[in-house]
Amino acid sequence: MLKTLLSRLGLNRNVNAMSDQIKTVDAATVMGWLKDGSAVIVDVREPQEHRAGHIPGATLVPLSQFDPARVPDATGKHLVFHCQSGRRCGPASARMAESGYTGDIHRLSGGMAAWMAASGPVER
Numbered sequence: 448m449l450k451t452l453l454s455r456l457g458l459n460r461n462v463n464a465m466s467d468q469i470k471t472v473d474a475a476t477v478m479g480w481l482k483d484g485s486a487v488i489v490d491v492r493e494p495q496e497h498r499a500g501h502i503p504g505a506t507l508v509p510l511s512q513f514d515p516a517r518v519p520d521a522t523g524k525h526l527v528f529h530c531q532s533g534r535r536c537g538p539a540s541a542r543m544a545e546s547g548y549t550g551d552i553h554r555l556s557g558g559m560a561a562w563m564a565a566s567g568p569v570e571r
Contacts, residue, residue, distance in 0.1 A: 469540045472527065472553040474565035477502075480525045481568075487521040491530050491539040492559070500569040502529065502562060510535045515546035522550075529555035529562070 480486035481503070488505040490497050497507045508517045510530070518526070528536035528543070536554045543552055555562065563569065 468544050468550075469552045469554065471533075471556045472525075473556050474562045474567055477525075477527055477529075477553075477555055477562070478565070478567055480527070486525045486527050487519050488527045488529065489518055489539070491528055491535050496531060496559075498571075500559070500563075500571050502559075503568050503570045505529070508539070510539050513539050513542055515543050515548065518543060518548075525553055526550060527553045527555055530558045532560055533558040 477486060477488070481488070488502050490501050490505040490507050491510040491513065492501075492507075493509050493511065494507060497505070501507070506517075506519050508514065526543075526548075528539050530536045530539075533554065533556055536558065540552045540554055557564070
């Protein structure tokens with residue numbers, strides 16, 4: 448229904464482009480990217496959550512004050528957003544795409560909970 452409405456308004460091209468640009472990725476894939484140095488990981492949780500444990504090397508850019516300009520340069524790398532469960536990284540990914548970022552944006556499926564369930568490394 449939303450796509451139909453947006454289509455009638457002539458806005459569906461942006462929605463379709465954004466949906467092609469934003470992808471979900473599993474923890475095992477991100478672990479591989481982290482291991483080979485090809486990931487830029489952005490934690491969109493709040494500072495206290497980040498301090499309690501985060502993916503090594505993740506940059507904190509909380510959703511509550513999300514600014515695409517604070518996201519590190521990901522040229523030639525995989526840009527990955529994560530949160531606790533995978534929900535908050537959706538709005539952050541959309542804001543990043545709306546800011547004019549042209550590369551792929553990956554959302555960690557299941558967030559930090561899935562990362563820990565897959566025995567991903569955690570810094571404290």
